Amino acid sequence: MEEFIRLQDVVYEYHAYAEEEHEEETVRALSHISAEIREGSFVVVLGHNGSGKSTLAKQVNALLLPTEGYVYVCGANTRETPEEDLWKIRKNAGMVFQNPDNQIIGNVVEEDVAFGPENIGIPEEELARRVTRALEKVGMEAYRMHSPNRLSGGQKQRIAIAGMLALKPKCILMDEPTAMLDPMGRKEVLETVHELNRKEGITIVLITHYMEEAVDADRVIVMDRGQIVMDGTPKEVFSRMEELRAIRMSVPEVTELAYELRKEGLDLPEGILSIEELTEALCSLN
Amino acid sequence: MQLELKSVSLVYDPDVQNPKKAVDDISLTLRKGEFAGLIGHTGSGKSTLVQIMNGLLKPTEGTVLLDGQDVHEKGFPLRNLRRQVGLVFQYPEYQLFEETVLKDVCFGPKNLGLPKEEQEERAKKALSRVGLDARYYDASPFELSGGEKRRAAIAGVLAMEPDILILDEPTAGLDPQGRNDLLAEIRKLNEEEGTGIVLVSHSMEDVAAYASRLLVMNHARLVYDDTPRHVFEHYKELEAMGLSAPQVVYVMHALEARGLDVRTDVLTIEEAKREILRALGRK
Incomplete structure (x- = not known):
């Protein structure tokens, strides 16, 4: 089987220039990372600010290339792909960013969604079909002729996702797509990407600072100082609360509550992730 | 010091037919x-x-x-209002511009016409308030990490020594520890200096844990102005407005629905823990 996304001993360094000393300093943002991401999986990446999460995503999207090691996306080695062919990688692994206002360009929703596929020369008829399908998939077809300016944050992010979908990607990388959204917007975006993962088999790599957004993932990767320090199911990862705290992370509120109750001597299982699980466990004690 | 809004409404484009109000008949007093x-x-x-x-x-x-005093009456110095009511915008770090952190934070006090010594005194105090010590004074704002930039930018507003400080989503994009640290510093500022705080947030957990008063807006109107404890009792109404309640509130309601005799008006993990232990007869 063809490998989907594979990082092989990836190092990424960049040069920071200190003005006063007139010397260059080398900063290592990623340090010997090896990981594989299976096609169709839902992976959440956690880590404190500056831990290397975004750099990792940009490697998969070929926005950055490794200093050492290799990144393979659908078999293509990003370092050995000629510059003019990098768009093929980016088409397979599209990226959605934090601020919805910075990634919307069209005056009308449908224009915005069509921008990507139009750029790679998709013929008009096919283009219209793709835009319709993409808008349907994110539940925004009713807004096709609306101005993006009037939409809520959650709706704008769904439009940005539709723009990716119109390129028929195999994978969508999302860098804190919910950081600026209200609770409803966060829920909308999360539900949309879970559905795309489930129904369309699109691989999702979601970077977030909201621990609750990780509980329904297949896999959680935690980064610290440019390295992967935890990698497992949400249950496995969130059972390690003390270790997570030591690297500036936390766990969902309900997990922390269960942990505190365990400390008080209640016989609860480890790594409780949902309200239902906690309620069930507590009621069976009573 | 108190700031009173009396039946305030605002329309951005009054000339169009059926103009939409961005703020609709809001009255409230901040102290x-x-x-x-x-x-x-x-x-x-x-x-x-x-x-x-x-x-x-x-x-x-x-x-x-x-x-x-009516601040929009002719002759009222609006500068006084802006000095006394400080506003930290979303992503304020994009507004850093000076060569050094200290100079950047001095910018506000300088504009107030304060002597250089006092400018620096205020700037240093503001920086220490947000956890940036002397090592940062001569650093370029652009060398700082994202979280540090955010702090430096907040210090810039603090250096004006406002009586009321409004922060628009100050923790957006920060990691959990960064969020907690910044909110703890804001709480300290409130407790030690008596600075009034208005924290605009999308995190129900944060306002539940830190605020003693909660203002809720929906479609331009102020729909709740009460303690967080009371407001989150209306979690269903909040959901209909695109908001929610802290996870612990949902836990307590779920337990109550299963017949456990618990109070549902908890705000924090600590409160939820004590209430569950009590209901289970463990304490």
Whole structure:
């Protein structure tokens, strides 16, 4: 089987220039990372600010290339792909960013969604079909002729996702797509990407600072100082609360509550992730 | 010091037919010393409201009174209002521009016409308030990490020594530890200096844990102005407004539905823990 996304001993360094000393300093943002991401999986990446999460995503999207090691996306080695062919990688692994206002360009929703596929020369008829399908998939077809300016944050992010979908990607990388959204917007975006993962088999790599957004993932990767320090199911990862705290992370509120109750001597299982699980466990004690 | 909004409304484009109000008939009073949270869905009017509070926007109807004086009356020095009611915008780090952190934070006090010594004194105090010590004074703002930049930018507003400090989503994009640290510093500022705080947030957990008063906006109107404990009892109404309640509130309601005799008006993990232990007869 063809490998989907594979990082092989990836190092990424960049040069920071200190003005006063007139010397260059080398900063290592990623340090010997090896990981594989299976096609169709839902992976959440956690880590404190500056831990290397975004750099990792940009490697998969070929926005950055490794200093050492290799990144393979659908078999293509990003370092050995000629510059003019990098768009093929980016088409397979599209990226959605934090601020919805910075990634919307069209005056009308449908224009915005069509921008990507139009750029790679998709013929008009096919283009219209793709835009319709993409808008349907994110539940925004009713807004096709609306101005993006009037939409809520959650709706704008769904439009940005539709723009990716119109390129028929195999994978969508999302860098804190919910950081600026209200609770409803966060829920909308999360539900949309879970559905795309489930129904369309699109691989999702979601970077977030909201621990609750990780509980329904297949896999959680935690980064610290440019390295992967935890990698497992949400249950496995969130059972390690003390270790997570030591690297500036936390766990969902309900997990922390269960942990505190365990400390008080209640016989609860480890790594409780949902309200239902906690309620069930507590009621069976009573 | 108190700031009073009396039946304030604002329309951005009054000339169109059926103009839409961004803020609709809001009355409230803010006082030095209190810690208020402000929540509401995207587009509910929060940002417009806070800009009315510090005089950046003039309401189309209603009045804004600073210690009883109408701030939009001719002759009132609006600068006084902006000094006393400080506003930290979303992603304030994009507004850093000076060569050094200290110079950047001095910018506000300099504009107040204070002597250089006092400018620096204030800037240093503001920087220590947000956890940036002397090592940062001569650093370029652009060398700082994202979280440090955010702090430096907040210090810039603090150096004006406002009586009320409004922060528009100050923790957006910060990691959990960064969020907690910054909120703890804001709480300290409130407790030690008596600075009034208005915290605009999309995190129900944060306003539940830190605020003693909670303002809720929905479609340009102020729909709740009460303690967080009371407001989150209306979690179903909040959901209909695109908001929610802290996870622990849902836990308590789920337990109550299963017949466990618990109070549902908890705000924090600590409170939830004590209430569950009590209900189970463990304490």
